[in-house]
Amino acid sequence: MEQATSHKKVDYLIIGQGLVGTWLSYYALQAGKTCMVVNDSHTPSASQVASGVINPVTGRRIVQTWMIDTFLPFALKAYSDLGTQLNAPIVKEAPVVLIHPSLQMQESFEYRYEHENVYLQKNNASDFEAFMHAPFGTGQINQTVWIDLNLMIAGWRQQLINNAQYKDTKFDLADLQITNEGVTWNGIQAKRIVFCDGLGSMQNPYFKMLPFAPNKGEALIVEIKDLPNQAIYKNNITIVPWKDQLFWVGSNYEWDFKDTSPSEDFRKKMEDALTQLLKIPFTVVDHIAGIRPANQERRPFVGLHPSYPAIGICNGMGTKGCSLAPYFAHQFIEHCEQGLPIHPEAGLERFEEILNK
Ligand SMILES: Cc1cc2nc3c(=O)[nH]c(=O)nc-3n(C[C@H](O)[C@H](O)[C@H](O)COP(=O)(O)OP(=O)(O)OC[C@H]3O[C@@H](n4cnc5c(N)ncnc54)[C@H](O)[C@@H]3O)c2cc1C
Structure with missing residues (x-):
């Protein structure tokens, strides 16, 4: 058996680096935490094919989308800050x-x-x-803005690789151990594991009971x-x-x-x-x-498992990943690091009963 002392230690083990895993690792690092992102670049992702548009209105009645007054300014600042950090033109006002x-x-x-x-x-x-x-x-x-998601995700990935914070491999839950300190996986000890693996979470025994509707x-x-x-x-x-x-x-x-x-x-x-x-x-x-990775409620799944606080999820962004992902990834990290609440319409409290079954 591997000795605990030989493990590389990080605060967050993040599974998936689409739009959500990108933002979660960004905010973890912004908060001064360490992370390892595990992503299988051969698994198809929604972010790869998305048009990247944030449109503040929707539908035949052209009504405003959920909480757009909050999400839009937050997203604009987030994407332009990340673009500056990557020195890449990822945001276009269009x-x-x-x-x-x-x-x-x-x-x-x-x-x-x-x-x-x-x-x-x-x-x-x-x-x-x-x-x-x-x-x-x-x-x-x-x-309305248009985000060049492929440029952004590739640029951020390169930055993670340069800092030895990225592994390109398929994560298998069979290799995960839950410990008193958090979790261990393939020589990495983390305080928390967070699933940002899009459709992958539908097969995950900790979260598959959430009402996904791909x-x-x-x-x-x-x-x-x-x-x-x-x-x-x-x-x-x-x-x-x-x-x-x-x-x-x-x-x-x-x-x-x-x-x-x-x-x-x-x-x-x-x-x-x-x-x-x-x-x-x-x-x-x-x-x-x-x-x-949509769901029946059209609201994301964000938070820690009620029975396994070392295991979290940030997912279910549906058709609105570009506006929701930065805001809720930030909220997830604030929740873990400062105990601040997650918006009740996005938090996991609403699923406590089914997650504890
Ligand atoms: C055609 C289309 C158009 C869209 N247009 C827009 C739009 O204009 N605006 C908008 O806001 N949203 C749009 N969306 C929705 C948007 O794409 C999603 O909300 C968002 O990309 C979801 O991001 P994610 O990170 O949760 O999932 P994904 O992008 O699917 O990322 C999941 C990541 O996890 C990795 N992964 C999965 N399983 C494993 C594993 N076992 N081990 C390691 N890695 C794993 C995958 O490789 C992937 O990189 C569109 C979607 C589609 C399909």
Whole structure:
């Protein structure tokens, strides 16, 4: 048996380095703590295929998303601080240009513009007529941002690697021991282990009873040479600047999916939608798919296991990982280090009974 003295000691053993594991390790280090991040870069992640948009409004009624007044300023500062630290342009301010897909959506926009409007602005449809069909007019959502998640995650990973804080391997729960001091795993002794492994937590005996409801989403990566890349465009589909003249085009929300691969059906639907919307040529260069770690309540799972306080989870960010992850990763670390509460709609207290079964 390995001696405890030969173990490398850290405060946090973090499983997964998608969006959430990135922010959790960032805030652990900011708090002056040590960490080891274990991530299997061959396991597919939602963060790899996400468009990275933070949109403060949602749905057919164009209402504000949950707690966006709190999350948006927090996220903006967090991403721009991390971008500065990585010396990488990970945050882009990009308004959403709404190309109303129907009369109903045009009316919905007009109504919201007149009632409790914070983020909407009128714009001039003629600005877009050279490259888009807009028979029902246009509008604009302000204070939307686009995060280059692949650049951010790769940059942060490199920083962790440089500081010997990253292991690229598949974590297996069979190798974990719970001790009086916390946990040990493959020669590492940690005060806490935190699962930021997205869908992986659905197989984890400590957390699999949480009401996960994974949701498949796909996107095309499309070259559209003549489309200005200073804005996100949205009608029934969303077109997000990706890199140079490449755009991310998506998405769909499939709760009942048979596999995780890109589907012909989706590709055809997006190509038809692009043909209808654009007046300019486009070429599909890639087709990607991922599974959102969503849940039935549309609220994240954040906190320590009620019976095993050395084991935590930060997960269930669903469709809103970009705005939720920095805020709740920060709250998780404050909770562990200063005993501050986790927001009751996100904390694990609400699942105490099922987690203790
Ligand atoms: C098509 C699509 C579009 C999206 N667009 C947006 C958007 O515009 N804005 C937005 O806010 N959100 C968006 N999302 C949602 C967003 O992607 C998620 O909320 C977020 O990425 C979840 O991050 P995560 O870190 O929890 O999970 P993941 O990104 O899935 O990360 C989990 C990590 O854990 C690792 N892992 C898993 N199991 C193991 C193991 N056993 N050992 C080691 N490592 C392991 C994986 O490799 C991965 O790196 C989109 C999602 C999809 C699919």
